[in-house]
Amino acid sequence: MKHLESWLVRFLDKPCRYLCLKDWHKKRLIDLTEAMVYKKHQELTKQSPAQADLVMRTLRALFNFAKSEYKSCDGSTLFPYNPVGILSDKRCWNNVARKQTRLRPSQLKPFLESVESVRNHAIEYREDFSVAVCDFVEFMLFTGLRKTELLELKWQDVYLGDELYIISRTKNGVALELPITEPLQPIFKRRLKYKMSDYVFGAENRLGRVIEPKKIVKKINEQAEVSFTLHDLRRTFCSIAENLRLGTYTLKRLMNHTTCRNDVTAGYTVLTAEELKSPAEIVCNKLKEYAGLIDKADDIAILKSQISRLSKEQKMELMAAIISG
Template sequence: METKFRFTKKALEDLPIPTKRVRVRDEGVPGLVLELTPKGVRTFRVYKKIKGHASPINVTLGKFPDLSIEQARRQATEAIHRLGDQVNPNEEARAARKSKVTLEEVFKDYCAARPLTPSSLRGYTTVINNYLDAYKTKPLANITEEVVKKEHHRLSQASQAQADLTMRVLRALFNFAKYEYRGLNNRFLFDHNPVGILSHQRSWNKIPRKHTRITRSQLPVWFQGVCTLRDTGEDFTVAVCDLVEMALLTGLRKSELLGLTWNQVNMADRSYHLTTTKNGDPLELPITDRVFSILERRQRLYNTHGFVFNADNLHGVIREPKKVINQIREATGVEFTLHDLRRTFTTTAESLGVGTYTIKRLLNHRTRRDDVTAGYVVLTPEELRPSAQAIEDALLQHAGLTPPAQTLDTRFQALIASLSEDKKQQLMAELTKESL
């Protein structure tokens, strides 16, 4: 039951401990109350109904006796005036807390809100812990343009690529924070992104795009090294050798291959589909001849986890192939990364005259939104098969594993398949005239 009297220190100290929470009111400042719990906790609050609100506003001031009665009355009077001006002190307090959110807290909220792949999450975490560690527990608002310029310059002394990556991650967190944390009246608390100063001052490092790939002359020794290591290695080594060879013959990304499961593979139809890709678009592709033989070998080494590139670990799949890849490098003398294999595949496709839209589909690259024609190009695995087989055959020919004549026939078939019906008829007419 509520009781109303003028608050004094003795009167508040003498209040009996209740069996349930009670509220007493101060006669000195209308709206100032003290709540008393069965545990004896005494808390000053403002409890007042204001216009436009169905129920009274409850504003916590502090605990008695840490907060004196005089201090409570002053704070209550100020809070009541704010309420009279249609300003809720609770909302002000929440906005104040949000304005002090730390970089680490923003990062946690960002990771919870974004569907990041495991590799992306590991990369972002590395940036936060290694390159922005000094700012993790500090308010995001403390990271100003001057801090951005200083840290970007400092990190660039060690690695220009890591410096740019760090600032791109920071830019993404500020962009996220802008809409995630709002103040009073839904006002932006982080309206300004300080990383923008790098673009304004043209301070981003001009890092040339990588163009490394396995050259045609390196393919024979590379294939020989992969095959030799696979023939003499244990199951994990065999799996990585199969992985790198399929990466070269399909141009797929590491994450796409490692995420491939047997329920995505249709050996009867010689096709497979990827549901988890970098750009989020599903992809359905044909299984070419050499890839088919790789998958047959993988089936013989099947495990219950269901991954194509399985491994004997808790995850049931290869987690990090670097050790075996280093063995291939040492055995062949060919320096390469998995992404170099993707570039080798693409370069080979281009040299064969494979159409741009076909290459984009094989690589799962998105076309520009303003490319109207791309919206009408629908390529199924069967329509992609001639080109995919031609690329595989060319790579195997360069490696000395198939005779040139066979590859030439396949290239001719791929060329015919890529022509429209009108072009095919024109070609047939020309060939008929030549034969006569």
């Protein structure tokens, strides 16, 4: 059970005390009963209904694995029943609805101004951890990456000369290659200046990286008078990208979402960081436009920038399409 909690701590990025599984550390899987599972789920629900369900879904998966893996000499399983089934029998699952919150276009300006203000104050007073968190929060907005995936980004996976970086440890287990867009360049330069470990968002602690940034996030919230969570930034990026009609496969790749196994086309669609740069820049520019960092009149400049990355053949094809249209 101690190994189960260790996995959950990494997956949820929460401290052990939050999951309250310490009293199960020395128990064998076979010793867990329906009554124990039911009681533990009720206790965890008081702290977080969503995470209570996640803990029990993971426990259910472990029991299902054990049922098939561990058998006696006569072939019968050593785990004949799954005690987590009691939650379905009693209809105790919380079934928390997916959140729909995000930053509105009008909130992006005060949000980014607050990030900049908190960061400048931290730089002045040598509060390196706060600087790292502000860089991390801004990075999340302009990429839509998951919290833990980004916090675990190492310098060995950053290629500044090629303007790309690789997220090696992802939720779906598939490495993700992404472009370094214009808003990310000053962040990487600053992180390099503040480098203190193998991690891009390094910190002086047992892991060598930022672990829990919520205190600084709270400060940004208060200054901006905007209430947001880190996952709201991911939903903001995704929503704006979808509105720009980038294409389903492009958006899925930027967000690192898996596609259905029966989607044959997805299996043949391989997008590199170079090919993702133009659509990623389009999303970043729209975010900057909403934040008042660039004028809408800069659309021509943005278009020129995008065209400059096309090959000669692609430019000729574009011109032909414009003339014929």
